[in-house]
Amino acid sequence: MQAKTVHNQPITNTPSAFTQFWEDVKAIAGPYWYPTEARGRAFPDVIRAWGMLIILILLIIMLVGVTAFNSFVSRYLLDIITEEKDFNEFINTLLVYGAALVCVTLLVGFSKFVRKQIALDWYQWLNNHILEKYLSNRAYYKINFKSNIDNPDQRISQEIEPLIRNALTFSATFLEKVLEMATFLVILWSLSQFVAVVLVVYTIIGNLIAVYLAQELNKIKQEELEFDADYTYGLTHVRNHAESIAFFQGEKQELNIIKRRFNNIIKSAKRKINWELTQDIFNRGYQAVIQIFPFIVFGPLQIRGEIEFGEIAQASLACNLFATAMAELIREFATSGRFSSYVQRLGEFSDAIEFVNKEPEKVSTIKTIEENHLAFENVTLQTPNYEQVIVEDLSLSVQPGEGLLIVGPSGRGKSSLLRAIAGLWNAGTGRLVRPPLEEVLFLPQRPYIILGTLREQLLYPHTTHKMTDAELKEVLQKVNLQNLLSRVDGFDTEVPWENILSLGEQQRLAFARLLITHPRFTILDEATSALDLKNEESLYQQLQDTKTTFISVGHRESLFNYHQWVLELSGDSSWQLISIQDYQLQKSKEVVINLPKNSEITIDVLPKNESQTQPETSIEIGTIEGLSHKEMQTLTDCSINTIRSKASLGKSITANDGFTYRYDKGPKVLKWVRA
CATH class of the missing domain: 3.40.50.300 (P-loop containing nucleotide triphosphate hydrolases)
Known part of the structure; x- marks a missing residue:
């Protein structure tokens, strides 16, 4: 017999989690934003996607700029109210302030619209791209026994859209909040370098704690995602095999299996709730310190008349906006756990498709x-x-x-x-x-x-x-x-x-x-x-x-x-x-009936409607354990098709010798034997 060939996958160094994450991101985002394959996206489609992305970035920059401008308008408006008390100037400034608020409202609305449109286009392309790879070269078939990927249907139907949506939400929020933090930090620097330095140090420490909390939540959410997939698959499995379960009366066993998978979801949810409690307390405390800090620093100066009220208001607004921006950024890092899980699972799925479509090296094929x-x-x-x-x-x-x-x-x-x-x-x-x-x-x-x-x-x-x-x-x-x-x-x-x-x-x-x-x-x-x-x-x-x-x-x-x-x-x-x-x-052997060893008999078979004076048809029966279809035809008046039909249906036949025969379907028998 030919020696067996062992199919081993190439051994590679395991990359770090961070490196693997960015490799998965590049594998998912690269073909859409920067296609390198000859049969990749059309050039006009790529230009359109980049154009919409540039528009989104410009809208975010304008939004941050108008918000910063409004902080100065607000400061000037408070100075007019408390010190200058000029009604006409108050009206003009108020109109400018209101116009700026209208601009902020429009910029927020349009930036979200453009972001969602980019996400929809990206989702449509990526879904079709993965479907084409999944259904080409029979990858959908090979992946079942050449990889350990679970629930490929869920990875396509339920994880591509939230991945794209979360990716763009996180990127847009990250850019907007980083610009806001940098802008308001400059404003604070112009008012008090001490406040700005303390705020930066405080932010760095807060970020380190926030990243740690976010990473722990990411692990829990990735686990929760896998448990959700297993639970959904269990319910789908019951629906697909409902009749078999009903025949076996296996409802109790199926219920136990599904409950076991659901209990995994509950355990994971409880862990997530505990970590989210810690994160929520940290976020609120972090913001509270930033909100009270400008009053601690600037309050005594205002009392001694060393600073104007408008400057205190602007500093307080800048700190609050800085704190809000930081809180949203932390929240995005916290919710990015599900995003990283989607990236990992879709990256694994994409790698598995590439693997099963790749011709194995150094192995023989037909x-x-x-x-x-x-x-x-x-x-x-x-x-x-x-x-x-x-x-x-x-x-x-x-x-x-x-x-x-x-x-x-x-x-x-x-x-x-x-x-x-x-x-x-x-x-x-x-x-x-x-x-x-x-x-x-x-x-x-x-x-x-x-x-x-x-x-x-x-x-x-x-x-x-x-x-x-x-x-x-x-x-x-x-x-x-x-x-x-x-x-x-x-x-x-x-x-x-x-x-x-x-x-x-x-x-x-x-x-x-x-x-x-x-x-x-x-x-x-x-x-x-x-x-x-x-x-x-x-x-x-x-x-x-x-x-x-x-x-x-x-x-x-x-x-x-x-x-x-x-x-x-x-x-x-x-x-x-x-x-x-x-x-x-070849399968027919000598006709045998269970007799003492070495005994032989002769059976005379008379065709129907023939007299005893006609020539006799005789067959010898030796030591075999049953009769073939042809031998049964000799012993009966039935056609060969009737013999085979009765054998398939498990029916017995009474032969001309007076005995009743049944067909033994045992794999080692497959013969007609006496009932």
């Missing part, structure tokens, strides 16, 4: 050649992790119009061969020759039911194909689904199909797609397992009439009637390819 036939040439197929050999050195060719049946014990790789044909698994060696995938239709045991109308269900995957209602009705008639239209309101009705269609109806619906698509090659993986033999026979006969080349995986003996060749996979990775007739002959 080479795929597109031609107008299907063949395996010395193919050794392994699991995607290269830990198990499924089939070794397989060579066969399926001729046009023929049918190949793949059989073997459960778990021995029958479906894995179909994955190899579809290009889903390629770990191994050898060459696979197959037609273009556009010419192949796959019918799994549980058909894929899309979210759409009945018309779209039938035409899938070519939903743009045009067919009249009469043509679709004819197809439904062929697959014995003619009554389906009576349960829904026409072909353009959208209902939860998985809930209203049984598995057998879903399998017939999949065959309807086959009759509409007319593929050159069809792959069927237990595609009739939920159908009775009559429906199975009807569908396979129509499949044969299409002259398509088809490969089936199945256990039913009735499938032998519709194929020419059998590929049998064994537990030791070996295989054999033989004709249907030779396979049945």
